[in-house]
Amino acid sequence: MARATVQDVARTAGVSVGTVSRVLNGSSAVSASAKEKVNAAIKELSYRPLASARDLRRDRTMRVLALAKNLDSLVISEVFRGVGDAAADNGYVSLIAATDGDRDREQQLVDMLRNGSVDGLVIFSPTMPDEDVNTVAEQLSVIQVCEIVDAEAAFGVSIDDRQAAYDITKHLIDTGAKKLAMLAHRGARSGRLREEGFRQALAEAGLESDQVLLGEGNFGFHAGRSLAKKLLEGKDLPDAVFCGTDVVAAGCVRELTDAGLRVPNDVAVAGFDDSAQAEMCVPELTTVRQPAYEMGRVAFAELLERMTVEGSHRKGRTFLPHELVIRDSTK
Template sequence: MARATVQDVARTAGVSVGTVSRVLNGSPAVSASSREKVTAAVRELNYRPLASARDLRRDRTMRVLALAKNLNSPVISEAFRGVSDAAALSGYVSLIAPTAGDPEREQQLVDMLRNGSVDGLVMFSPTMPDEEIADMAAQQSVVQVCEIADADAAFGVAIDDRQAAVDMTRHLIRTGARCLAMIGNRAARSGRLREEGFRQAAAEAGLPPEQILFFEGDFDFRTGRVQATDLLKADPLPDAVFCGSDTVAAGCVRAITDAGLRVPNDIAVAGFDDSVQAEMCVPELTTIRQPAYEMGRLAFEALFARMTTPGPHRTGRMFLPHQLVIRDSTNS
């Protein structure tokens, strides 16, 4: 029988994961009713925390730090929530800091691990070279989420971005698209993998290179709007546009509709992430769903093992399954 998780306790008790965490950590900021429900659920499920915080406090800060290029990404926000909930369950406080893609700022924050200001480090979008990440992971408590360096000694949790892009591109081709465009981000590891998957699927379908367009940008709304304005100058127009994020796709849809064209009748648009923007967009976006919360939770469990037990520890990549979510922005 599988070991009960904090999510199981929360579901059985009918409360949030945060409430369960506060009860388990003895916080007074919980109502008597909620405390009784959580206690009953813990007994019913025979739930046991991963470790006792009292056993860990000696010579530890009980803090972990997460680094991200920025805090605007819905995926990073959800993954960090998974890290934070799992950390709280083991008595840890989780902090997050943006690096703005600045290597010097990143090094300053990494030094918090090196000088003992935090016990562990979660890296979402590192700028440092793969070799440096590998060296650091071989000596200290470091894990990665979403953006995974090619570093043998490091461990990271993500989806298979290349295969996810293959799946999306194949869907667009199945709907009848023959001239394809992508708005991607080569500055990001995941962006480069998604471009590889896009080109792989197009080549497998036998589409000629002149019918494959690529536009470079970031993962933001402005990129989608500006780059879509440029791709609308192409002759012929693309049948479908694959965007590197839902936020980019929302900007793309805006530019297409501002030009008097219809999505998907004139141009289909697909996103990536299945963020809240995917359902807020009109029409709702076809996209790739990432299990971001679970990625964060599993990353902290791996980090916890590194922080509390001697090695060897797991290295390499853990790929969680993604899901193609088909909505109105592409022809079914």
């Protein structure tokens, strides 16, 4: 049995296609008897309006797409949960796709916006160069979350990464740290801002650091371990380490602990994100909480404005407040 069309429904119900469509969309007035007949026919044929035909005619899809390199971070999945809920509240469906850091695949997914497969795009961790992101963002309904390219026209939703890094570094200094190190991801766009905050806090305390170590590729537990190993091998061991993510911090703690050092007594360690790992680590990690779910909701709201209000390409970042979460890995 082939798929039923609006024609079939009309025939079965003994009305015209116009009436069927009116019942489906509740647009203008339809008599109660007609509505009843149509609904009966719809049920009988188990009819569903074909999405492509509807989208073609309406010139919109009520779908948005969220892009990220991968999905294995709790921050990402929380952000996307926020996007999804906000989308649902507004009658949209939000879909997610992973680029795996593949330029071509990312291009293909961005093309889904260009060719009208979706109405809007949420970009988490772009692989393409900054200028391309800006070009796309200026022309299309796009919003960036968390990782936002650094440019005049930058726009999107995130925390104030510079301030957050400043705050947590200050906390480390306040608890007695004199020699600080930082483990950051080379690829991260937030990295430069965080390094600024880190250095600013040091400068205000009359300190400085030559131990900002950058990791490449997969910035996870093992990266944390191997970067910490470099610290251990260095001539002067820091007494506090600020890590780009909680997972890296966990790796760092593990490496230090295995080397016989005590955290936080010998070396304090701070993470970032307040992900599940922060609580699972021993000792539990001091970290910065990002309001990930809320960021997702706000991102969708701003995207919605771009999608529906003509020419509303407002620029500028929207900052959401972060929160310092102090646990046992710093004293």
